[in-house]
Amino acid sequence: MNSNTKKTVYLFLNGKSKLDPIDIKIIELLKKDGRMAYRQIAEVVGKTEATIRRRVKKMLEEGYIKKFTIVVDKEAMGYTTKATIKIKPDLTKIREISNELAEIDQVTDVWRLSGECGFLIRVEIESIGDLDPLIENEIALIEGITISETCFVTKEIKSSSD
Numbered sequence: 516m517n518s519n520t521k522k523t524v525y526l527f528l529n530g531k532s533k534l535d536p537i538d539i540k541i542i543e544l545l546k547k548d549g550r551m552a553y554r555q556i557a558e559v560v561g562k563t564e565a566t567i568r569r570r571v572k573k574m575l576e577e578g579y580i581k582k583f584t585i586v587v588d589k590e591a592m593g594y595t596t597k598a599t600i601k602i603k604p605d606l607t608k609i610r611e612i613s614n615e616l617a618e619i620d621q622v623t624d625v626w627r628l629s630g631e632c633g634f635l636i637r638v639e640i641e642s643i644g645d646l647d648p649l650i651e652n653e654i655a656l657i658e659g660i661t662i663s664e665t666c667f668v669t670k671e672i673k674s675s676s677d
Contacts, residue, residue, distance in 0.1 A: 534579060537562065538570055542580065545571075549583045594621075594639040597668035598646055602634040605659030615657045621649055633663070643667065 534542075540560050544551055553567040560567070574580045589595075604612045609627070616625045616636055624637040636654075640646055650662065 534574075538574060538579070541567060541570055542574070545580070545583070549585070589639050593641050596640050596642055596645070597671065598638050598640070599666050599668070600636050600638065600650070600654065600662055601632070601664040602636065602654075603631075603661045603663050604633050608659035612657055612659055616654070619649075619653050621645075621653075634660075 537560055541556055544556050544559060553564045553571070556567045557564045571580065602612075602616075612634070613625060613627065616622055616634065619638075621638045621640050622636050623639050626635045627633075628635055638646070638649060640649060646665070650665075654660070655662065
């Protein structure tokens with residue numbers, strides 16, 4: 516295939532209608548700037564504002580777009596320290612542990628891992644000194660968990676929230 520050939524990609528997910536290249540471009544634009552006006556998107560993709568509005572509404576209804584949100588600069592807000600915490604759960608309390616971890620403000624990510632790995636969570640706090648109180652006063656109080664490892668992030672190379 517030469518470099519001038521355009522490739523059309525169609526996605527099929529869980530029996531939902533397919534996303535065509537225009538839908539994919541709309542999503543790409545909204546990922547970069549969720550406040551981008553439909554009029555601006557229409558100009559970029561070569562469709563009418565009404566068409567963009569209809570397509571976005573359909574992608575929301577079908578679950579391709581979950582929500583519109585903002586990305587906060589945590590460092591500007593004072594949260595300059597990041598850490599990961601590996602947790603071994605009581606397997607009979609997985610759902611409760613998941614829900615309680617997700618409710619803690621400083622916990623930004625909760626991942627359930629395969630095998631005996633349990634959970635890996637990411638926390639963002641103002642300083643290293645804030646980690647012990649977070650663990651002692653919130654995380655360790657969750658019934659059925661054992662904290663097995665804590666690691667501070669020394670340099671962030673890439674983040675999905677950028």
